[in-house]
Amino acid sequence: xxxxxxxxxxxxxxxxxxxxxxxxxxxxxxxxxxxxxxxxxxxxxxxxxxxxxxxxxxxxxxxx
Amino acid sequence: xxxxxxxxxxxxxxxxxxxxxxxxxxxxxxxxxxxxxxxxxxxxxxxxxxxxxxxxxxxxxxxxxxxxxxxxxxxxxxxxxxxxxxxxxxxxxxxxxxxxxxxxxxxxxxxxxxxxxxxxxxxxxxxxxxxxxxxxxxxxxxxxxxxxxxxxxxxxxxxxxxxxxxxxxxxxxxxxxxxxxxxxxxxxxxxxxxxxxxxxxxxxxxxxxxxxxxxxxxxxxxxxxxxxxxxxxxxxxxxxxxxxxxxxxxxxxxxxxxxxxxxxxxxxxxxxxxxxxxxxxxxxxxxxxxxxxxxxxxxxxxxxxxxxxxxxxxxxxxxxxxxxxxxxxxxxxxxxxxxxxxxxxxxxxxxxxxxxxxxxxxxxxxxxxxxxxxxxxxxxxxxxxxxxxxxxxxxxxxxxxxxxxxxxxxxxxxxxxxxxxxxxxxxxxxxxxxxxxxxxxxxxxxxxxxxxxxxxxxxxxxxxxxxxxxxxxxxxxxxxxxxxxxxxxxxxxxxxxxxxxxxxxxxxxxxxxxxxxxxxxxxxxxxxxxxxxxxxxxxxxxxxxx
Numbered sequence: 001x002x003x004x005x006x007x008x009x010x011x012x013x014x015x016x017x018x019x020x021x022x023x024x025x026x027x028x029x030x031x032x033x034x035x036x037x038x039x040x041x042x043x044x045x046x047x048x049x050x051x052x053x054x055x056x057x058x059x060x061x062x063x064x
Numbered sequence: 065x066x067x068x069x070x071x072x073x074x075x076x077x078x079x080x081x082x083x084x085x086x087x088x089x090x091x092x093x094x095x096x097x098x099x100x101x102x103x104x105x106x107x108x109x110x111x112x113x114x115x116x117x118x119x120x121x122x123x124x125x126x127x128x129x130x131x132x133x134x135x136x137x138x139x140x141x142x143x144x145x146x147x148x149x150x151x152x153x154x155x156x157x158x159x160x161x162x163x164x165x166x167x168x169x170x171x172x173x174x175x176x177x178x179x180x181x182x183x184x185x186x187x188x189x190x191x192x193x194x195x196x197x198x199x200x201x202x203x204x205x206x207x208x209x210x211x212x213x214x215x216x217x218x219x220x221x222x223x224x225x226x227x228x229x230x231x232x233x234x235x236x237x238x239x240x241x242x243x244x245x246x247x248x249x250x251x252x253x254x255x256x257x258x259x260x261x262x263x264x265x266x267x268x269x270x271x272x273x274x275x276x277x278x279x280x281x282x283x284x285x286x287x288x289x290x291x292x293x294x295x296x297x298x299x300x301x302x303x304x305x306x307x308x309x310x311x312x313x314x315x316x317x318x319x320x321x322x323x324x325x326x327x328x329x330x331x332x333x334x335x336x337x338x339x340x341x342x343x344x345x346x347x348x349x350x351x352x353x354x355x356x357x358x359x360x361x362x363x364x365x366x367x368x369x370x371x372x373x374x375x376x377x378x379x380x381x382x383x384x385x386x387x388x389x390x391x392x393x394x395x396x397x398x399x400x401x402x403x404x405x406x407x408x409x410x411x412x413x414x415x416x417x418x419x420x421x422x423x424x425x426x427x428x429x430x431x432x433x434x435x436x437x438x439x440x441x442x443x444x445x446x447x448x449x450x451x452x453x454x455x456x457x458x459x460x461x462x463x464x465x466x467x468x469x470x471x472x473x474x475x476x477x478x479x480x481x482x483x484x485x486x487x488x489x490x491x492x493x494x495x496x497x498x499x500x501x502x503x504x505x506x507x508x509x510x511x512x513x514x515x516x517x518x519x520x521x522x523x524x525x526x527x528x529x530x531x532x533x534x535x536x537x538x539x540x541x542x543x544x545x546x547x548x549x550x551x552x553x554x555x556x557x558x559x560x561x562x563x564x565x566x567x568x569x570x571x572x573x574x575x576x577x578x579x580x581x582x583x584x585x586x587x588x589x590x591x592x593x594x595x596x597x598x599x600x601x602x603x604x605x606x607x608x609x610x
Contacts, residue, residue, distance in 0.1 A: 038467055
């Protein structure tokens with residue numbers, strides 16, 4: 001992981017986590033899936049850098 | 065627009081026999097006909113190959129079981145690079161004069177327009193980024209060019225009603241059996257070029273592979289003649305109310321003909337869907353009840369993305385859809401096929417003339433397989449976006465479309481077909497040195513030459529169909545020759561183009577440049593100034609003699 005920051009980087013992590021759950025409140029599974037997909041694309045575009053994105057794709061894959 | 069050589073007698077052009085069967089002297093019982101080159105298939109690719117070879121005075125016979133141009137519009141989008149190739153083949157003008165040029169596209173999702181775009185093509189090119197033109201016109205202008213070459217005495221023959229029924233490879237050539245209305249006959253040839261389409265009978269007769277990915281989907285294509293006020297734009301719908309869960313495309317062609325593509329899904333009754341009583345209600349739902357239109361042609365197609373493992377098999381060489389097949393999204397079928405024969409013909413000429421080793425033809429495989437793989441990758445990606453194959457790919461597709469309405473960043477993710485651009489032959493064994501520092505990457509060895517204005521002319525029109533030594537503000541001799549292969553001089557100056565396009569495309573930060581260009585207008589090597597030994601070495605490399 002040369003470029004992807006995997007150390008704690010979000011101030012007030014409990015607040016962010018609550019915000020993340022809050023935008024899904026009352027949504028159907030289908031609506032939530034769509035929202036997550038939009039969120040991933042928005043965040044990915046903000047990062048932009050392909051190397052960082054590749055490391056993030058790699059990090060997200062569950063492995064033992 | 066029709067040339068005087070073609071008389072249609074009031075019929076549609078694709079209903080008119082243009083090269084009807086005539087008996088050839090080759091059919092006499094003991095004729096023992098032998099031809100240097102035989103081409104199978106008088107479609108866009110076979111005709112282009114025949115014209116290219118005949119222009120180089122190589123005698124060529126084209127066999128086709130049919131005698132007409134393509135039935136229906138089929139391939140309708142022709143990109144800049146193929147148009148430049150057609151200029152070299154002497155028939156770019158009628159195509160571009162007849163074709164429709166468009167720059168504005170609109171993208172719809174569900175019941176609304178999410179965005180529109182203007183392609184804003186790069187300036188300083190003779191030819192537009194692409195034109196829309198029915199394949200039957202495309203083939204017609206190629207056939208007319210064949211007739212014109214015949215009148216000039218060039219060795220080119222077009223045999224309609226000639227169906228190839230067997231192919232037998234020999235060490236030095238190929239034996240052919242051909243069926244005709246007068247019965248079968250045989251002929252031999254040194255080289256057979258198979259341009260006989262995706263279902264290539266030659267490929268089947270030789271038992272060769274054709275593997276790849278099948279896309280389980282059907283598309284209805286309809287050509288409608290419409291007296292409508294639709295602007296000259298490309299409209300693409302994802303999941304519209306009139307074709308739920310599927311896609312749709314509206315595209316303009318010449319003569320008030322519109323191409324409509326409707327995705328139908330996999331489990332359908334093709335014969336039933338093709339019937340006008342089923343097609344017309346679909347089109348009315350799309351166009352509105354009050355739009356008057358007439359159906360010219362309806363077809364249903366499925367597609368695969370696949371290619372042969374090798375395009376060259378001894379003295380049989382495959383080109384176009386016979387060698388590789390892509391989805392129609394991005395117009396990469398006919399466009400890439402024309403780049404195949406553009407790549408092949410000059411190499412074949414050098415090998416036939418004994419000026420280059422047979423191994424030069426291996427570079428056709430290397431370079432065009434590279435091109436085919438790039439096209440297959442691009443068209444597979446478009447297909448995966450247009451017709452998502454899993455729940456999650458549909459979710460991401462819809463997310464990108466939703467976001468594209470509000471945010472610019474999402475628009476480049478929307479993929480309704482990436483328009484065909486020629487590939488750069490990076491890593492080709494024919495590439496020579498790139499010694500021009502600070503030069504633009506787009507003109508590196510292996511790249512196709514971008515056009516540029518030269519006063520009232522254009523650069524590509526000044527390049528012949530031979531090796532060319534291009535000097536920009538540099539001293540070069542009139543010609544450089546090595547082993548019987550010559551590169552002729554073309555001397556220009558950055559000052560010839562006040563717009564600066566020439567300098568931007570060929571010099572970058574350099575003050576002067578010498579380019580060695582191949583007959584197919586790809587860059588072979590480049591230097592800041594002339595060095596005879598270096599140019600000769602690059603000429604040997606570019607012709608497989610290094």
